[in-house]
Amino acid sequence: MKKAQEELTFVFGLILLALLLTLFFIVVNIASISKTEQRIDALVTNEVNINMLNYLRTIDKKTNQSTIDLIVFSYHNDNYEDLKRFTQEFFDRYHDKQKCQVMQVSLFRTSDEELLFRLFSTGDLVTRKDEYLQSTLSTLIPTYDQDLKLYYIEGCKK
Amino acid sequence: MLWILILKKMKLDKKAQDTFNLTKEWIVWIVRAIVFFVVFSTILMIIYIPAFSEVNTDGLRHSLLRQHLIYDKNCLAYENDRIYPGIIDFNKFNQANLERCFNTKDYGVEVNLKTDSIKTIKLNEKLNKFEFCGYEKGFHCTNETFYILIKNNEIEQGTLNIVILNQK
Numbered sequence: 001m002k003k004a005q006e007e008l009t010f011v012f013g014l015i016l017l018a019l020l021l022t023l024f025f026i027v028v029n030i031a032s033i034s035k036t037e038q039r040i041d042a043l044v045t046n047e048v049n050i051n052m053l054n055y056l057r058t059i060d061k062k063t064n065q066s067t068i069d070l071i072v073f074s075y076h077n078d079n080y081e082d083l084k085r086f087t088q089e090f091f092d093r094y095h096d097k098q099k100c101q102v103m104q105v106s107l108f109r110t111s112d113e114e115l116l117f118r119l120f121s122t123g124d125l126v127t128r129k130d131e132y133l134q135s136t137l138s139t140l141i142p143t144y145d146q147d148l149k150l151y152y153i154e155g156c157k158k
Numbered sequence: 159m160l161w162i163l164i165l166k167k168m169k170l171d172k173k174a175q176d177t178f179n180l181t182k183e184w185i186v187w188i189v190r191a192i193v194f195f196v197v198f199s200t201i202l203m204i205i206y207i208p209a210f211s212e213v214n215t216d217g218l219r220h221s222l223l224r225q226h227l228i229y230d231k232n233c234l235a236y237e238n239d240r241i242y243p244g245i246i247d248f249n250k251f252n253q254a255n256l257e258r259c260f261n262t263k264d265y266g267v268e269v270n271l272k273t274d275s276i277k278t279i280k281l282n283e284k285l286n287k288f289e290f291c292g293y294e295k296g297f298h299c300t301n302e303t304f305y306i307l308i309k310n311n312e313i314e315q316g317t318l319n320i321v322i323l324n325q326k
Contacts, residue, residue, distance in 0.1 A: 016187065020195060027199040046221075046225070047221060050243070050244045054304075054305050057307070093317070094317060099301075099303075
């Protein structure tokens, strides 16, 4: 019986040791996973501001109007053909399709949030979520009767 | 005879009781050890995780350098009474001016200005090893393109591509 008790002690000792080792390795693994790198992407959105700002103040050679004037003119005439053509030219010139999955310009009326105009350009699909950064900027454009809200979106690889 | 049997049974019961007590004691110790280890490792992780997490500021620095190139009047920003952010002065886009405004030795930079033609300026030639980007782990590279307006004789449309590389 004494031998049985010794063996029991030995078996429980082994179980305790195995448990402690397992817990130790779990803690070590969790601690090593926590060594993550934190990136700061806030300033990238600030950089996209330059693109939107320049888009809005580019002068369309055909109509000899800046984009903002073109937007106001299109709104009052309810005809967005020139704006569509000009925005498409902008996408063709600027959109790097290998880097940016999507670029979009959309225009809403503020009173009832009705969509007035939308144009987007698509590029290669970014498969990894951590590689993708979408910057959405908006600005108000005053017209004679109400403000219009323009959204400018760039979804690109970081 | 019966007494002998009862005594033997009692002796056996006592030994079984001892074994049971021993088992119970061990189980209690295992539970205590687990509780101790969980508490100890929680405290350790609370201290360890914030102390050893890394904040990668390479992207942030590159972003600041790009904005310095574009917004600073001593670099590329067009100035006429005031600074026009996002508009590049074509006369400022030359090697001497960019080397003067971008005087860091830790970064290799390639700036491409694309209008009807492409004009390229490389800064800090020693670190201009852009073929390493994406392959070598010891380098951090960023490649950003901006839609800009260029003030030459008149305002033109174009893109400004800035590639920055530094050793980690």
